[in-house]
Amino acid sequence: MGLFGIGEFQAARVGERRLQVRDVVGEFVGQVDADEQSHRRRFAGCPLNGDGPFARFARSSLGAPIMSFAALPPVMIESDVAVVGGGIGGLTAAHELAERGIDVTVLEANERFGGKARSMPIAGASGESVSTPGASDAPLHGEHGFRFFPAFYRHVTDTMARIPDGEGTVADNLVETEATLIANVDGPPQVAETGTPETLRGWLEALRPAFAEDLPRSDVRFLLERLLYLLTSCEARREDELDDISWWEFIDAENRSQEFRDRLAYATQALVALRPQVGSARTIGTIYLQLLFGQLDPTRPTEQVLNAPTSVAWIDPWLRYLEGLGVDLRANAPVRDLEFDGRRVTAATLVDGETVVADEFVLAVPVEVAPQFVTPELARVAPELGRIERLDTAWMNGVQFYLSEDVTLTRGHQVYADSPWALTSISQRQFWRDHEYDVSGRGPDAVEGVLSVIASDWDTPGVVHGKPARQCTREEIVTDIWAQLKTHLNGTSPTLSDDLLVDWFLDPSIVERDDDSEAGDRVENRSPLLINTVGSLRNRPPADVAVPNLTLASDYVRTNSDLASMESANEAGRRAANAVLERHARRSYVPADIWDLEEPTAFEPFKREDRLRYRLGLPHPAEVTQSVRSLTRRLGGRA
Incomplete structure (x- = not known):
């Protein structure tokens, strides 16, 4: 997958830098709020390129050249943010806000940060x-x-490319895989290459399911037709129709071979712990296509893993970087509830009774924990919060x-x-x-x-x-x-x-x-996984909910990435940060980047046609073909 914004970056002495950053930022802004009791400081996002004191400090401490992510225009924000939850979503929100000069405190219930990724x-x-x-x-x-x-992971890898580690970045710790082994109880194992094809035969093989050898040709052809249906469907049809259909129903599994059903089950459940009978056709089909496109894109590695345990290769350098930006990282700090005055969240109360006051709150806890913070009063103001408890999980x-x-x-x-x-x-x-x-x-x-x-x-x-x-x-x-x-x-x-x-x-x-x-x-x-069941999209809230100073940053948030994953959590954290910036910025600011899932542009004309058909209440053209085939099959069976 692509690594974005990688440049040479010399790691600073984190322990010294944290104090120096605060002094220099205070000099740049002109004053530092003296009210340490409320833990509020006025920060201004300062570009690392230029002749100002922050730029001079950055060049002397960090070395040159400066990475492009640091060159952000000033954002005048007189606020601070409390992030409840130190998983990928919470750390991402803290990262995006702290790089823009905002004072952030992260409250994590566990001993170690990183959530499921730690x-x-x-x-x-x-x-x-x-x-x-x-x-x-x-x-x-x-x-x-x-x-x-x-x-197709772009948000996570972009963040990793902006975390210094040694003489490079955390993104340098990604290693490309070469093949996937598909092992069977009966019969020899199969090996599916995960590298980009280099020959015509290789491209043809990449387009076929990894288990195609075990299936009747008619089943393979039908699966490809269903994937084309997805590729030529407009976004509205996907959200309004395909999210309400199971993957099992969408690919007509009941009328396919037993081998097709068996392989289909392992392909989806092993990937996302989601049984095809209950999984959204929109989600499973979209992710299936993204994995396929990843193999066909010569500009990105198909699949990568880390070169050490996750915390060693990624989370620990991330925490050091955030501390260097002035983020207050507090482990073993479980939050009991959010105080709400009927309009705004006023404080977060910890289990030990401590109260943390902030201007903005980011709720970044997992889906099974979030409903504990949603009081009836909060749900009345923001009904989307009350629907979180309807989302399903699996192990x-x-x-x-x-x-x-x-x-x-x-x-x-x-x-x-x-x-x-x-x-x-x-x-x-x-x-x-x-x-x-x-x-x-x-x-x-x-x-x-x-x-x-x-x-x-x-x-x-x-x-x-x-x-x-x-x-x-x-x-x-x-x-x-x-x-x-x-x-x-x-x-x-x-x-x-x-x-x-x-x-x-x-x-x-x-x-x-x-x-x-x-x-x-x-x-x-105690750590289940969100699953995208049929119709679940309507219960997934946006990052920016109807409470004026509350945002959400977790993988259950509605995102382009969709599937419960590090990528979706990271995107949700970016969306939460952008909502905070939008509310408080006094001048122009650079929002955190958000990427759409990419699909081949060759299918855009078909999507435009389907968009018109959908507005007119007409079915997708392939649905008509499928109905005729089903009728023919039933009539043939009666004969």
């Missing part, structure tokens, strides 16, 4: 603090699930297996086509730079490799205990996932064996219950 140092991979003979003092890292960056959590050998599998991701728990994985050490993060120098001496796995179906019985994952203990979950991996990878030759397994780490958001629930669940998920 990685965490662990003493014992299975979750216990253990003392292993010969173990290194440097810890291994665990995670909620592995990160990947497809080509998509990961486990890391620490191995005595570096089992690479393929230089990319793995998809386990027949796994009941919709597993995907990546062998990570091959992508990690040893001089930045040496696995062999961390944790138990025996660890040489890390296989990170995500389970996206927690409702189907497993292969060992015969129970869905949610009805298993933590250890049973890990045992079943390990068994499913072995049945997929050991078909033609042994790849995984029990003697390779040194330790494991299951996402700590999966917590065992003290007592059995009515549903029989043995665990609860």
Whole structure:
């Protein structure tokens, strides 16, 4: 995927810079508000190019050339902002505002920032603090699930390209993958290249589904026709009609082959934890196309991953940069509620009783937490806030297996086509730079490799205990996932064996219950994932809601990116920042960039035609064709 705005950037001494920035900004503006009790300072966004004091300081501390993102025109704003939630959305909002000279405080409930993207140092991979003979003092890292960056991610990678790290930026820590392994229980694995095709045959292969060899030609042709339907539909039809149809119904899965249905289920559920029977055709189809276009775009890497655990490669440098901008980052600061006077939010009250007062508030907590802050009074003023609780979530959590050998599998991701728990994985050490993060120098001496796995179906019985994952203990979950991996990878030759397994780490958001629930669940998920179910678009609020000083910055916000992801959260954070800037700017300002999802321009004439048809109440031309085919098939069946 494209990396935007990358330039040479020398990292400053963050600890010294934070104090210096405040002094220089005070000199530039002419005064610094002396009221430290209210934690309000008057900042002015100052361009780093020019002859002013801020520019002189920047050149002396940061070195030259200055990155283009810093050259922002002044924004006269006499306000400060409190961001509730330090995940990707909250940190993005803080980033965009702080770069424009606004005073920001970020309140994060957890010990570590980064939300679902954060990685965490662990003493014992299975979750216990253990003392292993010969173990290194440097810890291994665990995670909620592995990160990947497809080509259509533009907001996240733009932010990464504006975070200094060493002599470059965080975006330099992205590494391109080369292939995806599709493993089957019966039959040899398939390898799908993730690089841009270089031959005519390669382009033709890229246009076909990765599982096309297993399907009747009629099914493959029909799927391509449905994708063309999407590509030639106007945006209004997509939002008003296709969001109210399931992907299962849209591709007529009931009348397709069993192989088509099986492969379709894994392709969607493994990607977004979303069953095709309930997933929005608009969302699943759009993302399917974006992934396809990413492979066909020679200007961007199809798929990238990080060269170290996420916090090491991205989040920690980001936090250092934000602190250097003067952002007050407060971990272990859970907010209990927002105080509301009937018109505006007046304060955020922490669990310990502390009150944080600000001019603007950005609510950047995940979808399962947001309704806790929506009082009846808030919902009356901004009804869109009351609809957040109607959004659905699913479970998509990961486990890391620490191995005595570096089992690479393929230089990319793995998809386990027949796994009941919709597993995907990546062998990570091959992508990690040893001089930045040496696995062999961390944790138990025996660890040489890390296989990170995500389970996206927690409702189907497993292969060992015969129970869905949610009805298993933590250890049973890990045992079943390990068994499913072995049945997929050991078909033609042994790849995984029990003697390779040194330790494991299951996402700590999966917590065992003290007592059995009515549903029989043995665990609860404290970090579920938003899913785009049929009709859910109407329940997704904009970033700028009807409360004059409240904005939203989380992946449930209505965005161009749409799918619950780092990309959508980042875009939501930008939209929240732009809303704050729009309300308070006293002169022209440069808004945070927002990108549309790109589709081939060759389809624009067809979209314009469909836009006219939609306004006239006419169906899409392909719908007429599909109706005729369905009628013919039914009549043929009666004969």
